[in-house]
Amino acid sequence: MALEKITEVVGRAVYVQGNDIDTDRIIPARFMKCVTFDGLGEFLFYDVRKDDDGNDKEHSLNDPRFSGASILISNANFGCGSSREHAPQALYRYGFRAVIAESFAEIFFGNCCGLGVPCAAASHDDIKKITDLIELNPEMEVHLDVVNAEIVAGDLTFSVDIPAAAREALTQGRWDPIAELQEAEAVIAERVSALGYLPG
Amino acid sequence: MGQNLFEKVWDAHAVRSLSNGQTQLLIGTHLIHEVTSPQAFGMLRDLGLKVRYPSRTFATVDHIVPTDQRVEPFSDPLADAMIKELAKNAEEFGVTYFDLGSGKQGVVHVVGPEQGITQPGSTIACGDSHTATHGAFGAIAFGIGTTQVRDVLATQTMSLGKLKVRRINVEGELKPGVYAKDVALHIINLLGANGGIGYAYEYGGSLFDSFSMEERMTVCNMSIEGGARCGYVNPDDKTFEYLKGRPYSPSEDKWDEAVLRWKSFASDSDCEYDDVVNISAEEIAPTVTWGVSPDQGFSIEGVIPNPKDEKDENARLSIREAIDYMKLEPGEPIKGTKIDVAFLGSCTNGRLSDFREVAKFLKGHKVAQGVKAIAVPGSQIVDTLARNEGLHEIFTEAGFEWRGAGCSMCLAMNPDKLVGDQLCASSSNRNFKGRQGSPTGRTVLMSPVMVAAAAVRGSISDAREVFSI
Numbered sequence: 001m002a003l004e005k006i007t008e009v010v011g012r013a014v015y016v017q018g019n020d021i022d023t024d025r026i027i028p029a030r031f032m033k034c035v036t037f038d039g040l041g042e043f044l045f046y047d048v049r050k051d052d053d054g055n056d057k058e059h060s061l062n063d064p065r066f067s068g069a070s071i072l073i074s075n076a077n078f079g080c081g082s083s084r085e086h087a088p089q090a091l092y093r094y095g096f097r098a099v100i101a102e103s104f105a106e107i108f109f110g111n112c113c114g115l116g117v118p119c120a121a122a123s124h125d126d127i128k129k130i131t132d133l134i135e136l137n138p139e140m141e142v143h144l145d146v147v148n149a150e151i152v153a154g155d156l157t158f159s160v161d162i163p164a165a166a167r168e169a170l171t172q173g174r175w176d177p178i179a180e181l182q183e184a185e186a187v188i189a190e191r192v193s194a195l196g197y198l199p200g
Numbered sequence: 201m202g203q204n205l206f207e208k209v210w211d212a213h214a215v216r217s218l219s220n221g222q223t224q225l226l227i228g229t230h231l232i233h234e235v236t237s238p239q240a241f242g243m244l245r246d247l248g249l250k251v252r253y254p255s256r257t258f259a260t261v262d263h264i265v266p267t268d269q270r271v272e273p274f275s276d277p278l279a280d281a282m283i284k285e286l287a288k289n290a291e292e293f294g295v296t297y298f299d300l301g302s303g304k305q306g307v308v309h310v311v312g313p314e315q316g317i318t319q320p321g322s323t324i325a326c327g328d329s330h331t332a333t334h335g336a337f338g339a340i341a342f343g344i345g346t347t348q349v350r351d352v353l354a355t356q357t358m359s360l361g362k363l364k365v366r367r368i369n370v371e372g373e374l375k376p377g378v379y380a381k382d383v384a385l386h387i388i389n390l391l392g393a394n395g396g397i398g399y400a401y402e403y404g405g406s407l408f409d410s411f412s413m414e415e416r417m418t419v420c421n422m423s424i425e426g427g428a429r430c431g432y433v434n435p436d437d438k439t440f441e442y443l444k445g446r447p448y449s450p451s452e453d454k455w456d457e458a459v460l461r462w463k464s465f466a467s468d469s470d471c472e473y474d475d476v477v478n479i480s481a482e483e484i485a486p487t488v489t490w491g492v493s494p495d496q497g498f499s500i501e502g503v504i505p506n507p508k509d510e511k512d513e514n515a516r517l518s519i520r521e522a523i524d525y526m527k528l529e530p531g532e533p534i535k536g537t538k539i540d541v542a543f544l545g546s547c548t549n550g551r552l553s554d555f556r557e558v559a560k561f562l563k564g565h566k567v568a569q570g571v572k573a574i575a576v577p578g579s580q581i582v583d584t585l586a587r588n589e590g591l592h593e594i595f596t597e598a599g600f601e602w603r604g605a606g607c608s609m610c611l612a613m614n615p616d617k618l619v620g621d622q623l624c625a626s627s628s629n630r631n632f633k634g635r636q637g638s639p640t641g642r643t644v645l646m647s648p649v650m651v652a653a654a655a656v657r658g659s660i661s662d663a664r665e666v667f668s669i
């Protein structure tokens with residue numbers, strides 16, 4: 001299975017402000033009643049985007065200036081909470097192809113990487129600078145260079161942190177590990193029979 | 201130099217290094233439920249793959265299942281479809297399924313230990329972050345995403361980076377009215393909601409030695425709220441005693457051998473940790489949360505913080521956001537805050553010991569007027585055992601509704617939901633915005649006995665005062 005090599009993500013960006021934005025906020029649990037992930041994009045950030053009657057509230061994702069953005073920017077500990085992959089799936093299906101934040105919750109980070117969505121960690125100050133810039137110029141393209149772990153936006157250039165393993169996986173087109181996991185079948189069979197708990 | 205349990209279990213299950221720099225880790229035991237597995241089975245079908253070792257995967261329904269109406273078809277067609285999908289997948293792929301008719305259904309993290317599926321020295325994965333619960337048995341247990349559920353189904357392995365290990369020592373004894381839940385909330389408060397990122401937590405010290413398996417599960421369960429990927433307690437005689445005679449535990453003739461093996465996984469006395477934290481049990485008070493992140497908590501005597509007192513801008517914003525959402529005023533005591541709902545249950549505190557402990561105090565009390573109080577056993581077995589002891593009568597007499605087993609109002613994917621901005625005193629593990637089913641619903645986390653005290657008073661209360669503990 002040849003996967004796309006994700007070396008860069010280029011697109012307009014939108015800022016969803018806040019620390020500790022958890023997966024329940026990204027996709028409220030009641031929208032997880034689905035047997036496929038297909039329709040999830042529609043419900044991304046639903047409770048902060050919509051009021052009780054389903055009308056738009058004030059939220060950057062409802063702001064027409066940012067419609068079509070493919071890079072999401074946020075603050076610390078983004079994606080904390082549940083391990084549900086519904087959250088990265090909803091982001092992906094809404095159209096996001098990269099997330100830039102001050103830090104990420106671990107399971108969320110891994111889930112994103114497994115979908116080919118790079119998560120890049122930037123300093124508090126750099127996030128402030130880039131979001132100020134986007135606010136002034138929503139049309140500006142943000143360039144996330146995954147290979148060099150760098151962001152270029154307008155006159156702004158700063159480095160971001162993408163752990164080496166994730167960077168490797170993304171840029172080498174190995175972000176979905178299934179094929180490689182399967183290669184070890186014979187060794188796995190041996191190891192499973194030696195486990196010593198539960199029947200093989 | 202010796203090794204800690206995490207390293208031993210890791211080494212025993214590491215298959216090889218992968219090209220992404222991570223390790224291909226063998227997952228001995230796989231647990232699945234209705235919400236995060238259907239998409240994974242869908243991916244298997246798309247790829248034309250089978251479940252490679254079906255006898256190592258166990259399924260049950262918990263997240264969506266209604267706790268009042270217990271026969272199909274369920275009134276919510278989407279829930280009904282998801283539950284049917286799990287039954288179909290289990291059947292088609294040959295996976296053991298503890299369904300509603302089995303008498304063994306329940307929250308997956310209650311069912312695993314109960315059945316003896318959770319064993320020391322094993323690796324466990326489940327598409328649910330509270331899989332950390334199983335660490336109470338000296339297992340390394342990971343919550344995983346759906347694509348990883350697919351990986352484990354297809355290969356019995358997954359790709360994972362090795363974690364660091366932080367030893368958390370809690371020495372001494374808890375004061376009366378202080379419980380394992382308070383220990384969990386205290387640790388999270390101390391180390392922060394993301395203090396555990398990159399770590400496995402090893403809990404130890406004299407308090408954990410004295411803890412029952414159920415108490416250990418409560419603390420391990422909330423490792424994830426502290427940002428840790430998993431948490432565990434070294435296996436000891438209590439662990440072995442708990443497991444003896446359970447359906448999936450080793451049989452009599454294999455028992456001694458299994459115990460020897462299990463013991464060999466415990467951390468060596470001369471092992472090293474990447475970090476060590478020491479806590480004194482006497483310091484821990486009955487703890488409640490006041491905000492929208494599990495680390496926004498304090499003793500029941502606490503007063504709502506004032507964002508103005510915070511120098512750090514991020515912290516100031518977080519406090520402001522939390523108290524606005526919670527509709528609480530800086531400087532006000534949390535005690536006395538009116539509640540609308542009391543929820544007893546979840547994989548943190550929905551076990552037999554939790555209901556027993558609450559029943560001890562609840563007898564002779566009544567739920568305050570206007571408060572909706574529900575008690576939801578973690579599994580059908582907990583339900584049956586509680587009924588056998590007459591516990592459900594104590595609860596219903598006091599004014600609690602006694603429900604069927606499931607996650608219920610912990611995440612409110614079933615009909616048990618908060619309405620509007622109702623405030624819920626909850627024994628669950630997450631106080632995120634909207635967590636309990638209403639986008640403006642408010643959650644205050646606390647121990648089960650504190651939930652009962654709040655239910656009786658109609659406001660957040662110190663259980664030690666309400667029940668003269």
Ligand code: SF4
Pocket residue numbers: 262263307308309328330546547548606607610611628629
């Ligand atoms: S009880 Fe709550 S935390 Fe536990 S598995 Fe269910 S939803 Fe998740």
